[in-house]
Amino acid sequence: QVQLVESGGGVVQPGWSLRLSCAASGFTFSTFGMHWVRQAPGKGLEWVAFIRYDGSNDYYADSVKGRFTISRDNSKDMLYLQVNTLRAEDTAVYYCARDRLPHTGYPQYFQHWGQGILVTVSS
């Protein structure tokens, strides 16, 4: 079955960087677009970034553009989110999510989600 497992979260100080990872299994990773979505404590969902199945294109929310970079390694079935210059408002659970359909160049509905990883930005 489809599994998405995030890792790399933790407590960091403002201005620091982290790399979040998402290990995928149970499907042909290289054929699906992937997303990062975050949820601040007690708040709603916020889409963060998308990367095309072949890694040739990506999109970002305005709130993270220029600070976050989504990437993938299809040879390792891994999705990444490099988060730089962290701010207190980046504190959230970060989820990776998989598109519903394969081989599409544009974001699809989020059919599968990981369990999430908490990033806390605090001095």
Added chain:
Amino acid sequence: DIQLTQSPSFLSASVGDRVTITCRASQGITSYLAWYQQRPGNAPKLLIYAASILQSGVPSRFSGSASGTEFTLTITSLQPEDFATYYCQQLKTIPLTFGGGSKVEIK
């Protein structure tokens, strides 16, 4: 950016009740809308996509409809496991956006 306004943000209902949640888009998104359910401590789950198509495995008591820029999620005969927060999401334009959520609690 396309804003999605959900209502109500909170509702109290009983098992067996019929529940309706509305999501209004700030501009036309045709049918590029999904509904997700999130139970406390869990990741969201896709319920409905393309405004009215039930995701495989989702009980038929869930349904979605659309009228212009207004979208509706209906749960007929609410079950104990349906007490959760529901989010709408649009995929018409980037940035993808979610509604603020509608929390369904037990009366």
